[in-house]
Amino acid sequence: MSTFTTAIGIDFGGTSVKSAVVREGKLIHRGVPIDPQAATSSDALLDSLVALIAGMRVDFPDIAGVGIGLPGFVDIERGVVHELTNVAGWNDVPLRDILQQRIGLPVTVENDANAMAYAEYKCGAARGARYVMCITLGTGVGGALVLDGHIFRGAQFAAGEIGHMSIDLHGVSGPYGNTGGLEEYVGNVQIAERAGERYRAAGQAKTPADCTPANLSAAALRGDPVAARMWDDLAIEIGAALANVIWIINPDTIVIGGGVAKAGPLLFDPIRREIRQRTLALYHEHLRVVPAELGNDAGIIGNAILALEAAELCRNAEKII
Amino acid sequence: MSTFTTAIGIDFGGTSVKSAVVREGKLIHRGVPIDPQAATSSDALLDSLVALIAGMRVDFPDIAGVGIGLPGFVDIERGVVHELTNVAGWNDVPLRDILQQRIGLPVTVENDANAMAYAEYKCGAARGARYVMCITLGTGVGGALVLDGHIFRGAQFAAGEIGHMSIDLHGVSGPYGNTGGLEEYVGNVQIAERAGERYRAAGQAKTPADCTPANLSAAALRGDPVAARMWDDLAIEIGAALANVIWIINPDTIVIGGGVAKAGPLLFDPIRREIRQRTLALYHEHLRVVPAELGNDAGIIGNAILALEAAELCRNAEKII
Numbered sequence: 001m002s003t004f005t006t007a008i009g010i011d012f013g014g015t016s017v018k019s020a021v022v023r024e025g026k027l028i029h030r031g032v033p034i035d036p037q038a039a040t041s042s043d044a045l046l047d048s049l050v051a052l053i054a055g056m057r058v059d060f061p062d063i064a065g066v067g068i069g070l071p072g073f074v075d076i077e078r079g080v081v082h083e084l085t086n087v088a089g090w091n092d093v094p095l096r097d098i099l100q101q102r103i104g105l106p107v108t109v110e111n112d113a114n115a116m117a118y119a120e121y122k123c124g125a126a127r128g129a130r131y132v133m134c135i136t137l138g139t140g141v142g143g144a145l146v147l148d149g150h151i152f153r154g155a156q157f158a159a160g161e162i163g164h165m166s167i168d169l170h171g172v173s174g175p176y177g178n179t180g181g182l183e184e185y186v187g188n189v190q191i192a193e194r195a196g197e198r199y200r201a202a203g204q205a206k207t208p209a210d211c212t213p214a215n216l217s218a219a220a221l222r223g224d225p226v227a228a229r230m231w232d233d234l235a236i237e238i239g240a241a242l243a244n245v246i247w248i249i250n251p252d253t254i255v256i257g258g259g260v261a262k263a264g265p266l267l268f269d270p271i272r273r274e275i276r277q278r279t280l281a282l283y284h285e286h287l288r289v290v291p292a293e294l295g296n297d298a299g300i301i302g303n304a305i306l307a308l309e310a311a312e313l314c315r316n317a318e319k320i321i
Numbered sequence: 322m323s324t325f326t327t328a329i330g331i332d333f334g335g336t337s338v339k340s341a342v343v344r345e346g347k348l349i350h351r352g353v354p355i356d357p358q359a360a361t362s363s364d365a366l367l368d369s370l371v372a373l374i375a376g377m378r379v380d381f382p383d384i385a386g387v388g389i390g391l392p393g394f395v396d397i398e399r400g401v402v403h404e405l406t407n408v409a410g411w412n413d414v415p416l417r418d419i420l421q422q423r424i425g426l427p428v429t430v431e432n433d434a435n436a437m438a439y440a441e442y443k444c445g446a447a448r449g450a451r452y453v454m455c456i457t458l459g460t461g462v463g464g465a466l467v468l469d470g471h472i473f474r475g476a477q478f479a480a481g482e483i484g485h486m487s488i489d490l491h492g493v494s495g496p497y498g499n500t501g502g503l504e505e506y507v508g509n510v511q512i513a514e515r516a517g518e519r520y521r522a523a524g525q526a527k528t529p530a531d532c533t534p535a536n537l538s539a540a541a542l543r544g545d546p547v548a549a550r551m552w553d554d555l556a557i558e559i560g561a562a563l564a565n566v567i568w569i570i571n572p573d574t575i576v577i578g579g580g581v582a583k584a585g586p587l588l589f590d591p592i593r594r595e596i597r598q599r600t601l602a603l604y605h606e607h608l609r610v611v612p613a614e615l616g617n618d619a620g621i622i623g624n625a626i627l628a629l630e631a632a633e634l635c636r637n638a639e640k641i642i
Contacts, residue, residue, distance in 0.1 A: 073603055082603075130476065131475050131476050143569075145569075147468075147473075152468075152570075153571070154452050154570055154571025154572065155451065155452050155571050155572060155573035155607065155608075156571055156603050156604065156607070157571070158571045158601075158603055158604060159569060159570055159571040160569060161568045161569070162568070162569060164568045164600075165564075165565045165568045165569060166488065166561055166564065166565055166599070167487065167489075167490045168488075168489050168490055168491065168501075169488045169489055169557065169558065169561040170489065176599075176600065176601045177598045177599055177600070177601075178564060178568075178598075178599040178600070179561075179599070180489075236490065237490065240487055240490040240500075243486075243487065243499060244486045244487055244565055244569075245569060247482045247483070247485045247486045247499075248464075248466075248480060248481060248482070248483060248486060248565075248566060248569060248570070249473075249475055249480055249569070250474070250475025250476050250477055250478070250479045250480040251475065251476060252476035277498045277499075278487070278497075278498055278499040278500075279485075279497065279498070279499070280479075280497045280498075282394055282403075282477050282479055283477065283479060286476065286477070287476075
């Protein structure tokens with residue numbers, strides 16, 4: 001039985017650090033967001049995190065730990081964040097140990113997509129599933145695996161990165177040397193660029209702002225053929241990438257989240273069709289392909305759960321000693 | 322401590338059923354190969370398997386179990402082989418229970434690529450590794466994952482099938498509906514066809530027999546530019562597929578086996594180059610990409626090890642009762 005019920009979850013994004021006190025999987029108090037780009041140094045940023053946590057502990061003295069999720073590559077074992085987008089001087093910061101020492105509570109650090117996937121597994125769309133692939137479709141395309149009840153991280157804690165998996169070995173070059181990486185086709189910026197080009201080719205002038213996923217959704221629902229075709233092509237690309245994961249992992253559940261996933265059936269129906277077409281029945285006849293349930297709070301919830309698990313481990317270790 | 326040391330491993334191929342008595346990871350006695358296509362029915366084939374096993378037990382009375390690996394999709398939990406290439410009437414045969422009942426020993430059934438990978442992990446090229454991807458390059462392109470010391474099978478025991486993973490969403494159609502599946506480029510038959518075309522384009526007549534992997538290896542080593550280019554292209558295709566697995570699984574070891582892998586550095590050097598190019602350093606700087614060590618006996622050894630583990634489980638279950 002778990003002794004602890006309450007932890008702080010922090011979702012450390014490139015433009016906003018969102019946080020909340022989470023009790024039994026529910027947000028019970030939101031922290032004031034911090035703008036990481038406003039911090040003059042990584043020390044100043046750490047000071048504001050410590051102040052935020054201290055403030056929450058006044059009102060919620062039963063807080064048992066703090067979980068922080070960050071974009072990019074995180075060394076879970078040593079608690080070190082290799083690099084943080086948009087924060088000057090943030091290189092190989094041993095975030096876990098620094099914070100633990102300053103606040104006297106167990107701290108976890110985790111890749112943001114992993115934390116989101118774990119939340120969906122623990123109390124969202126993948127409850128009860130055994131082999132879960134999560135994909136988040138936004139500015140970046142993130143991914144994570146939860147296998148047999150645990151986040152699957154791989155040798156350097158870097159597993160699940162479906163955004164950089166290639167769907168076309170002769171395709172568009174991406175930032176990490178690969179060609180045809182999924183993100184180069186279905187990231188928000190790429191969607192806007194491609195849709196813009198297609199509109200221009202059809203003789204319609206559109207700004208990038210006209211081509212957000214939300215606007216393309218609305219346009220497709222109004223019967224706009226360019227937008228409808230765009231969603232179909234995105235679904236083919238996402239479906240091809242997911243089919244690759246299916247052949248390798250044979251998951252029972254695929255969770256799709258992020259802003260682009262709000263297109264709903266416009267995206268999910270053709271993705272499911274692509275998966276059926278590109279895999280044997282054995283792989284897809286019992287497969288669930290479902291939207292994420294926890295929305296923007298998934299990261300906060302997942303990190304809080306990871307912090308509770310770490311607090312439990314610490315308590316048990318003390319007992320054994 | 323393991324009590325049992327000796328088991329029978331059977332590698333049930335489409336054209337030959339190879340077997341041996343295996344003691345502590347070594348073959349100590351080979352069985353006479355059975356031709357599955359010569360059997361008039363699945364019952365006749367089962368009879369010859371039972372006779373083979375009975376014969377071996379006369380000479381090796383300490384045999385603790387029998388492990389059988391088969392191509393295609395095997396339901397590990399129920400011990401059922403869904404379908405067997407080249408054997409008429411072999412559909413959904415509950416092979417494990419039938420054999421167990423007839424011989425009175427624990428029997429395991431496993432996908433052949435999984436058994437080979439497990440052997441390489443237990444006593445071959447992937448000893449001591451934690452996150453292993455194995456790929457076998459032959460007529461078919463098989464694959465398997467050994468993660469955290471266990472064969473990773475996924476929801477329908479069908480994980481690891483890198484041969485059907487797409488490297489080009491607009492590529493060649495394969496047998497299971499996917500386009501651009503790796504096997505459609507680097508399977509033995511496909512290699513021979515592609516090399517034949519390239520030779521013809523270069524004004525040289527070659528038969529398919531001239532274009533076996535072994536002959537293409539020898540030709541490339543003699544400086545034949547068509548063959549050299551062929552190996553480089555194969556390596557790009559295999560490297561692109563492996564890079565996809567790397568982004569998703571983040572393995573520490575990749576084992577490459579099968580006839581095509583005998584090309585050695587001709588294939589391994591450019592595969593390693595492709596992987597370096599298509600992944601971040603974090604993923605490849607500690608990654609080992611190595612040839613399989615156990616050759617054609619990997620399946621026999623892996624199945625024997627699985628049988629010993631099953632025998633151990635049975636013994637422990639009896640103790641508990």
